[in-house]
Amino acid sequence: MNQYHKSVLLREVIDILEPKPDKLYIDATIGGGGHSFEILKHGGKVLGIDRDPESLKHIKNQFNFGKDLILVQSNFNRIGSIARSYGYNSVDGIIFDLGVSSHQLETAQRGFSFNMSGPLDMRMDPALAVKAADIINNFDQRRLNEIFKNFAQEKFSWTIANAISSARQIKPIKTTIELAQIVKDAKVRARNKTFEAKKRRYHAQGGDLHPATKVFQALRIVVNSELLNLEEALPQTIDLLKINGRLLVISFHSLEDGIVKRFFKKEKRLKILTQKPIRASVREVRENPRARSARLRAAEKI
Secondary structure: OOOOOOOOOHHHHHHHHOOOOOOEEEEOOOOOOHHHHHHHHOOOEEEEEEOOHHHHHHHHHHOOOHHHEEEEEOOHHHHHHHHHHOOOOOEEEEEEEOOOOHHHHHOHHHOOOOOOOOEOOOOOOOOOOOOHHHHHHHOOHHHHHHHHHHHHOOOOHHHHHHHHHHHHHHOOOOEHHHHHHHHHHHHHHOOOHHHHHHHHHHHHOOOOOOOOHHHHHHHHHHHOOHHHHHHHHHHHHHHHEEEEEEEEEEEOOHHHHHHHHHHHHHOOOEEEOOOOOEEOOHHHHHHOHHHHHOEEEEEEEO
């Protein structure tokens, strides 16, 4: 299980959910199954949803919980209809882990990582029509700039968009490594001293900030409509939760976290349990560097 994906903030999630025998839980992004596995070990029953068929295949091969675990390949923006169709219309807890799985990042063919050469894909669900390559090679410079600026707060969005526009006139940009190099070169030309300072701080914390990190993040968000899906899914969870049922969301960047924070504040039927997001411990970040940006927010239905 850990080789496929190591779930972040696992102890904190279980402490807040307090799973009990025969209680019902929805894992809206089951991924490698880490959070669900712990719920099941406590005797809970889980409806697991994921867009990625590889994730569900992995879980089926690893776990055997019979009727206690139901798996559905779908987008979590349909959580309401999915839950009701399987009898999970009154549940004790719902969790969203919005991160990319280790398996997705480490599988070159999925195109999520700038650290290995693969096609510019980035689709969570392989059935989606638009790939990252379609955006990079077909969107005009203005739209690329908007994507990098709005979905990743990339300071050098216009410089990068211009570099991409120039490069693709020579030949199509097909691989992750090609795109990562174009972004890196554009930032070097812009003499991005701010980036270099951030890079030193990230290295000191045991992490690594690549020049293309934000660009890849923005592309992934757009390809998979991640923010829109989250905004559509969160309101559906309220009617699914029992009174005192708990909603947990782990996000990995400020745009996601902002959506969750605003929803928790405006939803009158929720009591916020985490006034500030819970972050991974120093030890967890040391053992799993990808946990460093994780933020857990939780609320309880009243």
